[in-house]
Amino acid sequence: MFEGLKETLDRFKDDVEEQAESVDAETEADTDVDTVEEKRDQDQKREDPAPPDRDPSEDPETVEEDDREVSVGFGKRAKAFATGGVIIQPEHLDEPLETLELSLLSSDVEMGVAEEILAGIRENLEGTVRAQVQSTDMVLESALKEALFDVISVGQFDFDQHVAETDKPLVMVFTGVNGVGKTTTIAKLARYFERHGYSAVLANGDTYRAGANEQLREHADALDKKFIAHEQGGDPTAVLYDAVEYARANDVDIVLGDTAGRLHTSNDLMAQLEKIDRVVDPDMTLFVDEAVAGQDAVQRASEFNDAAEIDGAILTKADADPQGGAAISIAHVTGKPILFLGVGQEYDDLERFDPEQITDRLLEGDVEDR
Known part of the structure; x- marks a missing residue:
């Protein structure tokens, strides 16, 4: 996962480094010219006596403000060059950022999220003086990491702590x-919670789909978990209510309730979720979608959150998604975190979504085969 995004960010770093190198060369040339001109002026002053009556307007202290600004600006550039540094100017970012925006959009990053990332990068980089002991890559990586983390980590909370304290x-x-x-x-x-020492009961609130009971029952049997279901066509709320009552009576820690697949425009099914909220009052409502759905997953997450507020999202098939745009967009669009990534077919193939780790993958490590 994230191979496409990593390549996109690597290209951006290369583009800005190329711009920075040209800045180094320009600054060096400007400094050399300035040194020659200063030496020539000093020689001229030694040869020519000062005029008897000097116009006060020519005094250095009365130089126009614009001239001072030019001088100060050049002085800062010269100082940066003298110490081995470089100042990253707005014009050095314009073209690389434009290319980065197009690449982010083609990697399924939602437009508003892409704009937020670009704004963060520009804010973190403009006017930055790259010190002699730093590489341009170090400065870029720091700026990119901060901008990406700000977007990816929206709404994040300590999931395991929340489970423990509820x-x-x-x-x-x-x-x-x-x-x-x-x-x-x-x-x-269910397997994840088992590894963390919790018991769980599985409940099938999808009473509409033929075969839904059998599918979840097979998983429950394979995991040796209690399974609660009613006949097809029954009331989903009643199923989940029974599961909660069973958990209370038998000291089961967690109730995991499936519901019918639906579109946010399915009024009857959305009304079911509202009834479940009223009667069962779940601690968490989690939205599940495929990472490979890209922009569609982002849009659906937003629509579901508007129709029936979610507490977080889980993305399946993340191992089959070469881009990763949905994974870094959903949290920012909904304001609710991505909590897990499905990364395979086995029960243990579920990863906690860690924004810091994801950011490191994108910028530092090899993202393949993860």
């Missing part, structure tokens, strides 16, 4: 469109 049973309801892997994700989370 009164039991903790109730999680899963929603999203059909066929994105909700049921398998529920099974993976």
